[in-house]
Amino acid sequence: MSDVVPDLSAVPFESLVAEMIRRCGDDPSREGMVKTPERVKKAWEFLTHGYGLTPKDAIGDALFEEHHQSMVLVRDIDLYSMCEHHLLPFFGKAHVAYVPNGRIMGLSKAARLVDMYARRFQVQERLSEEIAQAVWDTIQPQGVGVVVEAYHLCMMMRGVQKQNSKTITSAMRGSFLENPSTRDEFLRLSLGSHSPLY
């Protein structure tokens, strides 16, 4: 802990929230807010539950032998995270792809990996890298690509107030770095227009 942060570890979370409300100019004991510190504590426990999880928890035993050699893409995974600079939400979609090398993972597992890393304080760049690295380490594919597209409330509600600017980040491993046609196929499929399904 840095010396600019006094040791408040014995202070209950609810008291810290009440003090924050007070410093923002409101009265945490008024009727509408009296339960707010308790609600905030529960909400934040949920929003940061990814700290307790590892890729093994997210993927479990859902790995299968499979000699499929073409790209597997799970597109449009909903994502909600909290920026580590302002503790405000950023949200959007993640697209996770890999080219297998003898092993595939259950399709729902990409979404669980995204959620596990999103439910922490994050920056979008690291979030993309962590998801890619977890797929890379867990199933040891020929390559991995991750694209995250997100809106940041810290940009939209304050500061520059750019309402519609979406931030796009990507992280690649293996054949997605080495082979331009693999990378292009991934980017076209993930960032291209919406599929005819909806």
Ligand SMILES: [Zn+2]
């Ligand atoms: Zn921010």
